[in-house]
Amino acid sequence: MTSVLPFGPGAWLFFTFYLSTLLLLGWLGRKARKEDSMQDFYLAGRGFGFFVLFLTLYATQYSGNTVFGVTGATYRIGFPWLIAVHYMLAIVVFFQVFAFKLQPLAQQRGYVTPVDYIRDRFGSRILATIASIVMIVALSNYLLAQLMTMGRALQGLAGPAGDIAYNYGVVGLALIMVVYGTLGGLRAIAWTDVIQGCVLFVGFMVLMLLMLYQFGPISAATEVIAQTSEPEKIIRPDASMQREWLSYILLVGIGGALYPQAIQRIYSAKSIGTLKQSFATMAFMPFFSVLIAFIVGIYALAYVPGLEGADADQAMSSILRIIQEQSILGYALVVLIFSAVLAALMSTADSAMLSISSMFIKDIYAVHFRPSATESELTKMGKRCSWIIVGALTMLAIILKEQTSLIGLLDRKFDLLVQIAPAFMVGIRWMGLRTGPVLIGLVVGLAIALSLAFGPFDFIVEGKVWGFHPGIYGLVVNLSIAVFGSLWLAKQGGADNTTSFIATSNK
Amino acid sequence: MNRELGRKSYWIVAVYLLLLALIIPWYWPADEARILFGFPIWILASLGALFLTSCFTAWLCFRNKGSAD
Numbered sequence: 001m002t003s004v005l006p007f008g009p010g011a012w013l014f015f016t017f018y019l020s021t022l023l024l025l026g027w028l029g030r031k032a033r034k035e036d037s038m039q040d041f042y043l044a045g046r047g048f049g050f051f052v053l054f055l056t057l058y059a060t061q062y063s064g065n066t067v068f069g070v071t072g073a074t075y076r077i078g079f080p081w082l083i084a085v086h087y088m089l090a091i092v093v094f095f096q097v098f099a100f101k102l103q104p105l106a107q108q109r110g111y112v113t114p115v116d117y118i119r120d121r122f123g124s125r126i127l128a129t130i131a132s133i134v135m136i137v138a139l140s141n142y143l144l145a146q147l148m149t150m151g152r153a154l155q156g157l158a159g160p161a162g163d164i165a166y167n168y169g170v171v172g173l174a175l176i177m178v179v180y181g182t183l184g185g186l187r188a189i190a191w192t193d194v195i196q197g198c199v200l201f202v203g204f205m206v207l208m209l210l211m212l213y214q215f216g217p218i219s220a221a222t223e224v225i226a227q228t229s230e231p232e233k234i235i236r237p238d239a240s241m242q243r244e245w246l247s248y249i250l251l252v253g254i255g256g257a258l259y260p261q262a263i264q265r266i267y268s269a270k271s272i273g274t275l276k277q278s279f280a281t282m283a284f285m286p287f288f289s290v291l292i293a294f295i296v297g298i299y300a301l302a303y304v305p306g307l308e309g310a311d312a313d314q315a316m317s318s319i320l321r322i323i324q325e326q327s328i329l330g331y332a333l334v335v336l337i338f339s340a341v342l343a344a345l346m347s348t349a350d351s352a353m354l355s356i357s358s359m360f361i362k363d364i365y366a367v368h369f370r371p372s373a374t375e376s377e378l379t380k381m382g383k384r385c386s387w388i389i390v391g392a393l394t395m396l397a398i399i400l401k402e403q404t405s406l407i408g409l410l411d412r413k414f415d416l417l418v419q420i421a422p423a424f425m426v427g428i429r430w431m432g433l434r435t436g437p438v439l440i441g442l443v444v445g446l447a448i449a450l451s452l453a454f455g456p457f458d459f460i461v462e463g464k465v466w467g468f469h470p471g472i473y474g475l476v477v478n479l480s481i482a483v484f485g486s487l488w489l490a491k492q493g494g495a496d497n498t499t500s501f502i503a504t505s506n507k
Numbered sequence: 508m509n510r511e512l513g514r515k516s517y518w519i520v521a522v523y524l525l526l527l528a529l530i531i532p533w534y535w536p537a538d539e540a541r542i543l544f545g546f547p548i549w550i551l552a553s554l555g556a557l558f559l560t561s562c563f564t565a566w567l568c569f570r571n572k573g574s575a576d
Contacts, residue, residue, distance in 0.1 A: 079546075079547055079550055082550055082553060082554070085554070085557060086530055086553075086557060089557060089560060089561060089564070092564055093523065093560070093564055096564070096567065096568075100574075100575045100576065101575050103575075104575055217545055218545035218546065219542070219544065219545030220545075221545070222542055222545050222546065222547070223542075226540070226542070231540065234540045234547055235537070235538055235539060235540045235547070236532040236535045236536075236537070236539045236540075236547070236549040237532065238537065239533075242531050242532070242533050245530075245531050246527075246531060249527070249530075271573070272572075272573055272574065272575055273572045273573050276568040276569065276572050277568070277569075277572070279564070279568050280564070280565035280568035280569055281565075283560075283561040283562075283564040283565045283568075284561050284565070286557070286561075287558070287561070291554075429516075
């Protein structure tokens with residue numbers, strides 16, 4: 001954002017009140033804790049009913065990218081960027097492959113982190129450690145991106161003092177987030193998500209109404225685009241773009257379902273019924289959020305021409321500025337929408353922070369360095385770990401302020417995350433899946449995805465090969481090795497170290 | 508995975524593949540740009556298929572609400 005949204009004291013008072021409420025909920029979450037255990041701190045005692053579970057899933061899944069990224073990409077690409085609405089639903093579809101089987105298993109066997117399932121199911125420390133590292137790296141990148149967007153959001157408000165505001169924005173919002181997150185754990189974060197989810201939902205609805213009021217119907221905007229923009233922004237995607245659609249649906253659908261913070265919300269559901277009810281509602285949320293961000297991009301394309309390259313990401317702010325300048329009511333509603341932007345950023349970032357700290361402490365520290373540590377010690381270490389992670393990533397966000405291209409290169413989280421899919425999505429449904437082939441498949445899949453993503457190959461166009469992301473090629477090979485390797489081993493009659501899991505989980 | 512569950516899953520996968528085929532607008536002419544209700548017509552078809560996907564997903568969730576399948 002540039003200096004397009006200058007807010008007055010009233011707006012700052014509102015933001016201060018909103019952020020103070022988050023701190024208060026952190027403190028209340030701490031008061032509500034039932035025991036000093038990892039299960040209570042990281043999974044809120046596995047007691048989430050529909051209302052909290054749905055809103056925490058919603059607030060966590062829809063991030064700053066939903067607001068700024070989708071609007072900016074729609075501005076650049078036009079109507080073919082409708083794919084953003086599709087891939088958000090694909091996440092809910094892919095959840096169904098494993099979530100309803102994983103939830104009762106997690107209750108029964110006391111899983112806290114996603115890797116607890118992998119360790120239990122496949123009985124391999126090496127596989128579990130590689131899976132932890134993949135998830136921690138992918139999620140750290142995600143958290144860093146959210147912190148940088150928080151800085152940019154504040155930078156946009158400050159005008160000439162933007163650079164300093166960026167630093168204060170990153171440090172201030174990260175500090176608030178780490179305080180309420182470490183005070184009350186997932187309970188506090190989910191309670192703040194309830195507020196943030198509501199603000200986000202109301203913000204999107206208000207935005208849609210304001211756009212209709214300010215600019216008129218979408219038909220007028222489409223007509224303007226048809227007359228002035230390039231025709232490819234209206235006509236249906238060509239064959240290459242259609243392959244990209246398929247790639248995005250698979251990559252984001254599978255990768256998004258395997259976000260560690262999402263899996264931990266599956267663990268924290270009170271029952272399968274609650275989980276199914278939440279996912280059934282989530283299946284309609286793309287129409288009330290990302291579709292609106294897409295429509296904002298269309299309005300911006302029609303009425304705010306001339307944003308080239310990276311400036312297209314300012315499409316949302318430009319639309320908000322026009323609305324804000326029209327009336328006092330418009331100004332007040334833009335303040336609400338900006339709060340929704342903060343809500344989207346913070347609710348995603350806090351969940352990522354808690355998830356990274358839980359995996360680092362339980363899957364790396366407790367397994368490799370302190371196997372004898374008590375639950376209480378690990379929880380305490382987890383809180384310290386959150387401070388260290390957020391401190392380190394905050395410094396990185398400040399150092400890399402201008403390095404957007406570097407962040408772009410690092411943004412391969414889904415290419416990495418999808419490589420864990422065979423272990424979760426096949427492993428939970430097919431007990432014939434063996435440890436060795438899954439491990440080899442994971443390593444080969446990661447190697448293919450990373451070398452295609454970062455290697456100096458001429459056939460890679462905009463980070464994709466023939467329209468498909470590197471992670472998809474890695475996943476195809478990975479899955480083939482895991483499945484055919486397991487079938488081959490079964491034919492050979494080799495020993496299977498997953499037998500104990502099958503025996504006990506079928507009880 | 509037992510055989511009955513396998514058959515059930517294949518049927519669900521087939522419906523999702525059909526919906527996916529409707530979501531990706533490959534079946535429209537390359538220069539399709541007709542507008543209906545303010546949107547290109549291929550966008551409305553894709554959104555319609557997406558809405559059906561949402562309804563099907565919600566129905567699957569509610570069908571066996573308490574079951575792990």
